[in-house]
Amino acid sequence: MILNKNRVRRTGAMLLVGTMLGGTFPAFAQDTTIPDPIVMPEGEAAEEAQLTAPQPVEQVIRSLNVAGAERIERETVFAYANLQPGQTYTGRDLDRALKALYDTQLFADVQITGADTGNIVIVVQENPVINRIVLEGNKKLKDDKIEPEIQLAPRQIFTRSAVRADVDRIVELYKREGRFAAVVEPKIVQLDQNRVDLIFEISEGEKSKIRQINFIGNEAFSDKKLRKEIFSREAGGLLGFMKSNDAYDADRLAADQEKLRAFYLTEGYADFRVVNAQAELTPDREDFVLTFIVEEGPRYKFGDLSVESDIRDLPSERLQPAIGLTSGDWFNAEAVENTVTRFSEIAGLRGYAFSDVSPDYQRNAEDLTIDISFVLAETPRVYIDRVDINGNTTTRDKVIRRELRLAEGDPFNAAQIKRSEDRIKSLGFFQEELEITQTRVGDDRIALAVDLEERPTGEIQLSAGYSSIERLLFSASIAQRNFMGKGQQLSAGASYSRYSKSVSLGFVEPYFGGRNILLGGDIYRRDFNSFSFVGNERRETYGQLTTGGGLRLGFPVTEYFSAGFRYRLENSEITLDEELFFTDLDGDGNLECDPVRAGTYLCNELGDRLTSAIGYTIAFNNTDGIRATRGFRASLSQDFAGLGGDVKYLRSTANAAQFFNLGNEFILSLTAEGGYIHPFEDNGLEGIDDIRLSDRFFGPTVRGFDIRGIGPRVRRVPYDLEGNLLEDAALERNALGGRGYYLGRVELEIPLGEGARSFGLRPSAYVDVASVWGLDTPILNNIGVICNPAADNPEQAILYLPPASDCPGAEGDYFRSAGFREFFLGDSISPRVSVGVGVNWVSPFGPLRLDIAKAIVTQEGDDPKLFSFNVGTQF
Numbered sequence: 001m002i003l004n005k006n007r008v009r010r011t012g013a014m015l016l017v018g019t020m021l022g023g024t025f026p027a028f029a030q031d032t033t034i035p036d037p038i039v040m041p042e043g044e045a046a047e048e049a050q051l052t053a054p055q056p057v058e059q060v061i062r063s064l065n066v067a068g069a070e071r072i073e074r075e076t077v078f079a080y081a082n083l084q085p086g087q088t089y090t091g092r093d094l095d096r097a098l099k100a101l102y103d104t105q106l107f108a109d110v111q112i113t114g115a116d117t118g119n120i121v122i123v124v125q126e127n128p129v130i131n132r133i134v135l136e137g138n139k140k141l142k143d144d145k146i147e148p149e150i151q152l153a154p155r156q157i158f159t160r161s162a163v164r165a166d167v168d169r170i171v172e173l174y175k176r177e178g179r180f181a182a183v184v185e186p187k188i189v190q191l192d193q194n195r196v197d198l199i200f201e202i203s204e205g206e207k208s209k210i211r212q213i214n215f216i217g218n219e220a221f222s223d224k225k226l227r228k229e230i231f232s233r234e235a236g237g238l239l240g241f242m243k244s245n246d247a248y249d250a251d252r253l254a255a256d257q258e259k260l261r262a263f264y265l266t267e268g269y270a271d272f273r274v275v276n277a278q279a280e281l282t283p284d285r286e287d288f289v290l291t292f293i294v295e296e297g298p299r300y301k302f303g304d305l306s307v308e309s310d311i312r313d314l315p316s317e318r319l320q321p322a323i324g325l326t327s328g329d330w331f332n333a334e335a336v337e338n339t340v341t342r343f344s345e346i347a348g349l350r351g352y353a354f355s356d357v358s359p360d361y362q363r364n365a366e367d368l369t370i371d372i373s374f375v376l377a378e379t380p381r382v383y384i385d386r387v388d389i390n391g392n393t394t395t396r397d398k399v400i401r402r403e404l405r406l407a408e409g410d411p412f413n414a415a416q417i418k419r420s421e422d423r424i425k426s427l428g429f430f431q432e433e434l435e436i437t438q439t440r441v442g443d444d445r446i447a448l449a450v451d452l453e454e455r456p457t458g459e460i461q462l463s464a465g466y467s468s469i470e471r472l473l474f475s476a477s478i479a480q481r482n483f484m485g486k487g488q489q490l491s492a493g494a495s496y497s498r499y500s501k502s503v504s505l506g507f508v509e510p511y512f513g514g515r516n517i518l519l520g521g522d523i524y525r526r527d528f529n530s531f532s533f534v535g536n537e538r539r540e541t542y543g544q545l546t547t548g549g550g551l552r553l554g555f556p557v558t559e560y561f562s563a564g565f566r567y568r569l570e571n572s573e574i575t576l577d578e579e580l581f582f583t584d585l586d587g588d589g590n591l592e593c594d595p596v597r598a599g600t601y602l603c604n605e606l607g608d609r610l611t612s613a614i615g616y617t618i619a620f621n622n623t624d625g626i627r628a629t630r631g632f633r634a635s636l637s638q639d640f641a642g643l644g645g646d647v648k649y650l651r652s653t654a655n656a657a658q659f660f661n662l663g664n665e666f667i668l669s670l671t672a673e674g675g676y677i678h679p680f681e682d683n684g685l686e687g688i689d690d691i692r693l694s695d696r697f698f699g700p701t702v703r704g705f706d707i708r709g710i711g712p713r714v715r716r717v718p719y720d721l722e723g724n725l726l727e728d729a730a731l732e733r734n735a736l737g738g739r740g741y742y743l744g745r746v747e748l749e750i751p752l753g754e755g756a757r758s759f760g761l762r763p764s765a766y767v768d769v770a771s772v773w774g775l776d777t778p779i780l781n782n783i784g785v786i787c788n789p790a791a792d793n794p795e796q797a798i799l800y801l802p803p804a805s806d807c808p809g810a811e812g813d814y815f816r817s818a819g820f821r822e823f824f825l826g827d828s829i830s831p832r833v834s835v836g837v838g839v840n841w842v843s844p845f846g847p848l849r850l851d852i853a854k855a856i857v858t859q860e861g862d863d864p865k866l867f868s869f870n871v872g873t874q875f
Contacts, residue, residue, distance in 0.1 A: 178247030181205030271297030348414025696737030704834025704853030711772025783819030825861025
């Protein structure tokens with residue numbers, strides 16, 4: 001309403017001036033009235049019309065004043081109007097003055113009076129000043145997203161044109177977010193001193209979804225198939241709430257066209273094109289309908305394939321086998337690009353950094369084939385001119401340069417540059433998006449730039465969490481993986497949970513004495529309490545207290561192979577709770593481990609042992625970083641215990657993992673590991689294994705099973721008072737570990753949308769196969785009835801009688817209580833198999849791992865577990 005009122009005022013004022021001067025003037029430019037077109041006369045008629053047309057009447061400005069101005073000086077108004085006392089004027093001059101004053105956007109209204117007398121008065125109404133700008137109703141887009149789009153600001157002059165522009169910008173911002181129903185209504189609140197508060201009232205509306213995706217012109221592939229090939233998705237479906245690509249996005253629509261073209265080009269349709277791609281709002285303006293009009297064209301096959309090389313060191317006949325394409329196969333543009341990349345890499349390995357590889361296509365319309373000749377143009381060999389390292393504020397240059405596989409003056413080698421990138425990523429000091437850029441500085445010279453963005457390498461952590469296995473857990477640690485910027489590692493930590501406590505201190509120097517030799521050492525004390533199950537309840541059984549330390553030395557053998565040696569000295573003590581598991585068996589007042597309460601297999605393990613072991617590891621690793629997406633790594637380790645100490649054995653372990661980048665951020669990993677312990681001395685005792693409990697393998701983490709949920713174990717099953725076994729009422733289950741174990745795992749990491757990735761979510765699906773086995777059968781108890789002495793005969797010994805009839809019963813001097821029988825289970829090399837899904841989440845309250853896994857192959861005695869989670873510890 002205000003704009004219309006001003007427009008009427010403005011037009012009326014100009015018409016008034018024109019009438020006073022007796023001339024005929026056109027309406028002001030913003031008048032919405034469009035006059036009929038005027039046909040101008042030509043030739044002599046035009047000259048006659050010009051002579052007979054009324055001429056503007058000139059007058060002199062006798063006086064000039066300004067009315068209504070508060071902030072703006074009158075001289076400023078005169079200057080904008082280009083009017084001064086004493087000058088002559090016509091109606092056109094006053095029209096131009098009005099337009100010039102409005103163009104300043106300083107005034108809401110302007111009038112000129114006194115045009116008939118020459119006493120000109122310019123009457124102005126100043127535009128108000130903005131006091132503040134307020135956003136209301138915006139929930140999906142916060143103020144910090146909208147405010148940069150608003151050009152107006154407090155203390156600026158309020159103009160309606162600027163407000164309209166800001167409204168358009170805000171609406172466009174919402175359109176980019178897929179909210180095409182958004183409405184922005186500006187409002188003003190009048191204040192004193194000609195000030196206003198500007199309020200943008202926003203009705204965001206719902207996101208405009210994609211209701212339907214249609215294809216026209218497709219014959220070779222169905223609509224359903226093509227919908228799977230593009231980025232956009234139709235809204236709805238069972239998991240529709242998880243989609244992030246079902247909202248209309250103009251940029252995504254353009255990407256969809258390229259995706260369709262890329263798909264058809266891989267299927268042989270070399271002439272395919274998208275004729276048109278339309279996005280139409282539905283009549284209710286809530287959703288979009290996408291329509292792709294395509295022209296498929298004929299389908300081609302590969303014809304003759306050849307290579308023409310002008311590079312001296314790469315003759316054509318040597319490159320021919322590297323084409324990797326077969327005549328007669330359907331044309332595939334992606335395979336052609338892969339061949340071009342392969343030739344570029346081959347040339348890069350020979351030092352030709354700027355090799356020009358171009359495929360020359362020749363279509364044969366008769367037989368629908370495409371002949372391709374890959375042309376390698378002549379180019380000079382390139383050498384490294386310099387290597388610039390940028391962005392490292394903490395890490396010293398030498399830490400980075402020692403990971404580079406190229407130096408100044410070396411011939412260019414693309415494979416070595418990629419390897420340098422992988423090695424720098426593996427340090428873990430920098431962000432993963434790292435690339436060594438190349439700049440040509442001469443015909444045969446190239447400059448490399450390592451652009452880094454450092455990530456924090458120091459950690460001070462005080463955390464608490466909860467685990468379905470460990471219950472409450474607390475930890476405190478301090479670590480610096482890049483101590484003083486030298487790449488050294490320094491760490492100290494302590495942790496506490498229901499079943500384990502530990503303290504440790506360690507230091508690693510990766511380049512000892514300036515040479516590529518790793519030297520490290522650590523000391524530690526670990527207090528672990530094992531547990532068994534009594535029914536469905538966990539009960540602490542034996543404790544293992546280990547105190548020790550070690551030294552290690554490592555060095556590279558080749559680029560991908562490394563070797564290391566270590567020495568470890570530790571004392572391990574196994575104990576049992578005396579109140580729970582000890583009794584006076586001989587009646588002499590000395591407490592001894594009771595095999596009935598603890599089990600013979602545990603009583604035989606009590607005591608401390610000193611372990612002195614030396615070992616080595618050889619490893620291969622060509623992966624691309626800590627969180628590998630491609631490559632292979634493997635290691636073999638052996639530790640010999642027996643250089644002094646109380647135990648003698650050889651422990652061997654091996655592991656391997658292969659990573660595949662399947663594209664679209666899908667990462668497939670295949671993992672295998674296993675180990676075996678061979679004793680070097682025979683204790684000569686039946687039912688007591690030569691490998692001590694604390695040295696055995698208890699198996700890796702197998703999702704779908706509880707901790708220590710597979711492998712050899714002893715289960716106690718109770719009898720009733722009549723000597724009948726109660727199979728469904730097992731008293732407890734104790735895991736004993738084994739001499740050998742293996743684990744195989746297939747895992748697929750599934751990418752999510754940008755929103756989910758920003759929250760640190762990394763889901764995966766997997767299959768685990770594992771086993772723990774290889775233990776001598778322990779001595780087992782079988783007590784049908786425990787025959788206890790009556791209260792008035794305490795001197796009588798406790799009798800352990802398997803047959804219930806051997807105990808006199810309650811009528812005599814004894815009374816009977818139910819006994820139990822122990823079973824040895826799970827000692828089988830047969831595989832256990834589980835399948836499941838899980839997700840790693842870097843949550844605000846600590847790293848979280850959630851797993852839902854189903855054990856589909858089990859052995860007797862195993863402890864399956866469907867759901868598990870850990871929070872507050874690293875995973």
